[in-house]
Amino acid sequence: MTQQGVRWTTDQVLALAPDAASREAAGRLATAGPWSEVGSTDGGTVWGVCRGGGGGPYRTVVDVADASGPACTCGCPSLRYPCKHALGLLLLWAGGDGAVPEGEPPAWAERWVTGRREDAEAAAGAETAETGAAETGAAGAEAAGTEAAGAEAAVGTAGDASGSVSRTRDPVAARRRAERRAERITAGATELEQRLADLLRGGLAEVEQTGYAWWEETAARMVDAQAPGLASRVRELGSTASSGPDWPVRLLEECALLHLLDQGWLRRDRLPEDLAATVRTRVGLSATADGSAVRDQWLILAQYDSVDARLTTRRVWLYGTETGRTALLLSYGAAGRAPELTLPVGLSLDAELSTYPGGGRRRAALGKRFAPPAPVEIRPKGVTPSQALARYGRALRDDPWLESVPVTLEQVVPVPDGDSWQLADVSGETALPLTPAFGNRAGLWRLVALSGGVPVQVFGECGHRGFTPLTAWPAGPGQAVSLN
Template identity: 55%
Template sequence: MQLSHGGETSPAAAPVARWSVEQVLALAPDAASRTAGGRLGTAGPWSGTGGDGAGAVWGLCEGSGSTPYRTVVDLTGPAYHCSCPSRKFPCKHALGLLLLRAADEAAFRRSDPADWAAWIEGRRRRADGSPGSGAAREPTSTDAARKRAERRAARVTAGVRELEQRLSDLLRGGLATTERAGYGLWEETAARMVDAQAPGLAARVRELGAITGSGPGGPVRLLEECGLLHLLDTAWLGRERLPEPLAATVRTRVGLPASAEGPPVRDHWSVLAQYDTPDGRIVARRIWLYGRDSHRTALLLSFGAPGRPPAQALPVGTAIDAELTPYPGGGQLRAELGEQFGAVPPAGPPPGIAAAEAPAVYGNALRDDPWLDAWPVVLRDVIPVPAGDGWQLADARSASAVPISPAALSRPGLWKLVALSGGGPVTVFGEIGHRGFDPYAAWDPGDPEEGEAAPAAARSVVPLV
């Protein structure tokens, strides 16, 4: 049986933004589909993969039979077509194909659709109302893209209104009822947000499910996250009245795809930190950069398919002469690495701030993106010291301090930081958020027997994650 499902498509027009792993996984109809799709997110079971650069991708996936399953996805809907007998939308093969694209876009050679993938052409002809060629459809592409965006916005709006009703029912009945309902309540709500083509909302709803039953402090955190989700719903419904940078942030948080845009920024970028975060069998890699002349901090985000690390890697402590293109949105630091012109000598640590200033920096960033968990900062002249059951970074020049986040307490990087400090002040890069400061890298202050710290440009950076 051949199955297809999804929203309307549009004629081939501008390239469709590359989806992230989170956006793909948010489309899964249930947890079993996410797990099964993750196993198919590698190049191993696939052959004949390709794409037309305008939103269509396809591939042949090995199955239990002698004939591979023919899978086609139209990202402009999204819509899915697979020769497997599954009744789930999207099926595990469609999820696996999209996960492979998120991790390795180079695996999809641009070409015209294969003969067995001609389903995509039929959808586009129906959307255009014309059986003609691509050239005949070209004049209507702008109108069709606008109508497609309006249809998706209408679906998201309907999903947001439904989510608001569910949050109201939850608070009216009391947060204690979530313990009895279990995770199924959140999974079913997340599936409804997937149907509304709002994968960002689906991901946040699943996070609520993880908080339920998490122990002491769980109800407080649940209430906080429900408040942030309500704020996001309200912002979407009133997005026309928001400044464009904040409106772009809302679109991104809801889960609409975005691509890097605007003029590229060429600079000498120092690599401050690089670390991987597992998400099931998918690995997300974050690389933090600092521009010597632009004084900008930027985040490179990439993903690795199951069993493979992300392809993008930059050694911590090095520096590159390169162009970065930023993503849209208020307070957004994510960028895309463009042309590289070669390596340059490291420039030492970026300018730092006092520990007492860090909470205000995070607070200012929240004005541009109220859903930020943390914000990158460089703290100068801080000393790691014990504080009750945890640790904090105390300012060497004042009585102020910031707590180290609970997530960092179990990592060996904390003890590397303590050893590097030796009781003296150090410069540390990390993220400050509502749970405290998470250290990612520190600069060697130099040999204390020499009487003073080494010059900034000569100081080496020590990764802490």
């Protein structure tokens, strides 16, 4: 929605949902029955009171026009964000049938919106001041002249609220902390190399006998070495063992990549800077977005979450309509909580982005936002399936551990391929197989229905496992359709 009162589509609302259960629950609340005192303004505020089954009614307010991004509040006890009441209210409003009339917000809704926007302005001022202090600290760390000091300064700048600025103001202490951590990681990488050598010397056939405990113990050793990236890859190795047909081949491939990462860390001083930065990130060292801020109208291509026992990671893909660049935003939430960064797929965001170091420089930090998300007619430029594969191959030169690259396929048709599916170009000469995981999602049938045998445009991630569609556009004019 813009400040001129443009409504979102149903797909754009559902793209905000943290999971499938929230989408389903919101659908049941997208009728006038449970709601009272509903209303909206052309400035981007929607409110209502929902009759709750567990202690309501719940006052719900959604601010979709603030430049800092859509946000909501609700009286319900849900840990999901947005909750089902906020999503249901937005679905009711997006229907555009007069169920949510325009009017003046009640005092309780006005207080929340006003307070939130005032807090956002104050936070922006504080962030500007902290950024200046961090830049001063980073300059001091650079003057100290060691790679480890720069890495620790980056960790301090992006780190906890307990004193990241004070850390960066003391480059000598920062250098010492970073050197100690680098020594621990080096010791951990050396130990991991020995463990991998012992594993391969004994033969992969013994892996089935050792069970998962060996992998978990090895991962715990990497955590002790302050190398969470190595620990994560070790756990992935544990889940690969005995995981279906050809698992020894896949396990050997992953062991080789882990060995390559170990050797990259141990010889990082001999690597090109971008590759060395990629290695530091892959082993688990934090970094700051050091690229120049680039302002553009960023088309919100896709948004999806991946969840494990420790963390929920939200990935948001953006496309610069003027620069033609594709960027990735990452946001995190503690286990059981959705990240707060929420952007509606299909709209565009007038904002500044700064890239992180590393090969390809896809990951970016979201900076100043100049306007709320708004509709845009531009679509990303597309390529053929063969060009998509070539792009992934080139990206592997900069980051050998890269799982996939963002790609928009132009003029492709979903077609069955035995028990699976693929996206074929209009000529039928080249095609990309869809990843097995996507074949089990409802998004596949949404894509097939959208196409109806006619070529469509599809954005997704192309990697060694295949192509994962995330968003699609119809052949003619029409809104983006999220496939998550």
